[in-house]
Amino acid sequence: MRKRIRRRKAKSKSISLSGPSTSREPLIGKPLLLDGEDAAAYERFSALINATVQPIDTIERVFVDDIVSLEWEVLRWRRLKCGFIQTLGLKALKERLVRDLDYAQYSEYYVEDLAEILEENLSESDVESAEAMAKEYAQNKPNAVDRVDKILSGIGTDTEQVANQAQARKAEELVQEYGRREPATITLVDEILAGAGTSMDALIVQAMIEQMEMVERFDRLTAIAETRRNASLHEIERRRALFGEAIRRSTKEIEDAEFEEISDTHVNKRKRAA
Amino acid sequence: MTSERKITSNRANARASTGPKTVGGRLRTKRNALRHGLTLPISSNLALSEEAEALALEIAQPHSTAEIRELARRVAEAQIDVRRARYARHELLSHALSNPTYDSRASMREKGAVLNSLLRENAPFVPWSVLVNYVTSTPEGPHKLATILAEEVKHLAAIDRYDRRARSRRGTALRALDEARWRLFNNPD
Numbered sequence: 001m002r003k004r005i006r007r008r009k010a011k012s013k014s015i016s017l018s019g020p021s022t023s024r025e026p027l028i029g030k031p032l033l034l035d036g037e038d039a040a041a042y043e044r045f046s047a048l049i050n051a052t053v054q055p056i057d058t059i060e061r062v063f064v065d066d067i068v069s070l071e072w073e074v075l076r077w078r079r080l081k082c083g084f085i086q087t088l089g090l091k092a093l094k095e096r097l098v099r100d101l102d103y104a105q106y107s108e109y110y111v112e113d114l115a116e117i118l119e120e121n122l123s124e125s126d127v128e129s130a131e132a133m134a135k136e137y138a139q140n141k142p143n144a145v146d147r148v149d150k151i152l153s154g155i156g157t158d159t160e161q162v163a164n165q166a167q168a169r170k171a172e173e174l175v176q177e178y179g180r181r182e183p184a185t186i187t188l189v190d191e192i193l194a195g196a197g198t199s200m201d202a203l204i205v206q207a208m209i210e211q212m213e214m215v216e217r218f219d220r221l222t223a224i225a226e227t228r229r230n231a232s233l234h235e236i237e238r239r240r241a242l243f244g245e246a247i248r249r250s251t252k253e254i255e256d257a258e259f260e261e262i263s264d265t266h267v268n269k270r271k272r273a274a
Numbered sequence: 275m276t277s278e279r280k281i282t283s284n285r286a287n288a289r290a291s292t293g294p295k296t297v298g299g300r301l302r303t304k305r306n307a308l309r310h311g312l313t314l315p316i317s318s319n320l321a322l323s324e325e326a327e328a329l330a331l332e333i334a335q336p337h338s339t340a341e342i343r344e345l346a347r348r349v350a351e352a353q354i355d356v357r358r359a360r361y362a363r364h365e366l367l368s369h370a371l372s373n374p375t376y377d378s379r380a381s382m383r384e385k386g387a388v389l390n391s392l393l394r395e396n397a398p399f400v401p402w403s404v405l406v407n408y409v410t411s412t413p414e415g416p417h418k419l420a421t422i423l424a425e426e427v428k429h430l431a432a433i434d435r436y437d438r439r440a441r442s443r444r445g446t447a448l449r450a451l452d453e454a455r456w457r458l459f460n461n462p463d
Contacts, residue, residue, distance in 0.1 A: 083416030
C-alpha cells in the first residue's frame with residue numbers, strides 16, 4: 001500500500017502562460033462605428049461578450065475586442081444587405097408602378113401639375129382660372145383642350161410629359177408609403193402587381209439577379225468577418241486549453257510538493273519505531 | 275522539379291522587374307506607400323512604436339526573459355498592424371459615407387453626358403426642376419454604401435490584404451510566444 005503524507009512547503013512553479021490582466025483601455029482601441037450606428041448598443045454588446053468570455057489576460061482582451069468588432073461587422077453587413085435588397089425592391093416597384101398606374105390613380109396629381117404650369121403661363125387676369133381650366137382639360141372639354149394644348153406647345157411640352165411626371169410622382173409616393181408598410185397602400189400595390197401578373201417577391205428576385213455582384217460582395221464581406229471572428233474565438237480556445245493544461249500540471253506539482261508518496265515498508269518501519 | 279533553365283529565366287525576368295521606368299509612371303507610383311500608410315513600418319512612427327512597446331510590456335510578464343520580451347514585441351507589433359488596417363478601412367468607408375455629394379464615377383460621367391446632350395440644338399425639353407433633381411441626386415442609405423463598396427473595391431481589397439497578413443503574423447507570433455512560455459514552464463532552468 002502507498003500512502004501520501006504532507007511534507008514541508010516547496011516552491012511551486014508559477015503558471016506563466018498568461019500575462020498580467022489589467023484594464024488599460026488604450027491598447028484595445030475605440031469602437032469604429034459608421035454614421036448612424038448606435039454607440040450605446042456597441043458598448044452593451046461589448047460588455048455582454050466580455051462578461052461571457054471573461055478575458056484572463058491582455059492577449060485575451062485583444063482577441064475579445066477583435067471578436068466584438070468583427071461580430072459587429074457581421075451584423076452590419078447583414079443589416080446593410082437586407083437594406084440594400086429592400087431598396088432594390090422598392091426601386092423595382094417604382095419602375096413597375098410608373099408603367100402600370102392607371103390614370104384614375106394619378107389624375108389628381110395630373111390636374112395639380114397642369115394647373116401649376118398654366119398659372120406660370122397664363123396672363124395675370126386668367127391666373128385664377130388655371131385650376132378650373134386644368135380640371136376641364138382633364139375632363140376633355142373642347143375649349144379647354146384647345147387653349148391648354150396651345151399653351152403647352154408654346155413652352156415646348158405636351159400633356160403626355162405632364163402625365164408622365166404626375167404618374168412618376170404618384171408612384172414615388174406609393175413606394176414611400178409601401179416602404180413605411182402602410183396597410184392601405186400595401187393592399188393597393190399588391191392589387192396593382194397582381195393585376196400585372198407579378199408580385200413584390202418576383203420584383204425583388206428580378207432586381208437581385210441584376211445586382212447579384214453587389215449582393216455577393218455583401219456576402220463575401222460577411223464571410224470574411226465571420227471567418228476572422230471564428231479564428232479569434234479559436235485562438236482563445238487554443239490558449240485556454242494550453243492554460244488549462246498548465247493549471248493541471250501546476251496543481252499536480254503543488255500537490256506533489258505538498259505530499260510525499262511512501263511505500264508500505266516505510267509506514268511499517270515508522271510504526272515499529274513509534 | 276523546376277529546371278535550371280527556368281530558374282535562370284525567372285531570375286533574369288525578376289531582375290528586369292524594377293518598377294515603373296517612365297517619369298509619368300514614377301510620378302504615379304511614388305506616393306503609393308503613403309496612400310493609407312499601412313506599408314510603413316511601426317518603427318517609422320513614434321506614437322505607434324510607443325504603443326507597441328506598451329502593449330508588448332503588458333503581454334510579457336514583468337520579469338520575463340529576453341526571448342519572451344522579443345516574442346511579445348512581435349505579437350504587439352502585429353496587433354498594432356491589425357488595428358491600423360481596421361482603422362484604414364473604417365476611415366475609407368466613413369469618409370465616403372459622410373460626403374453628401376458622393377456618387378459613382380459612372381454616374382457622374384452619365385450626368386455629364388446628359389447635360390452635354392441638353393446643350394445641343396434641338397435638345398428635348400426637360401423641366402428645370404427635373405433636371406436639377408437628376409443632376410443633384412446622389413445614392414442614399416444602403417445604396418450609397420453599395421456604391422462606395424463598388425467604387426472603392428480596389429482600395430478595400432488592398433487594405434484587406436494588409437489585415438490578413440497582419441492577422442497571420444499575429445497568430446504565428448502568438449504561437450511562438452506560447453511555445454516559448456510552455457518550454458520555460460517545463461524547463462524553468
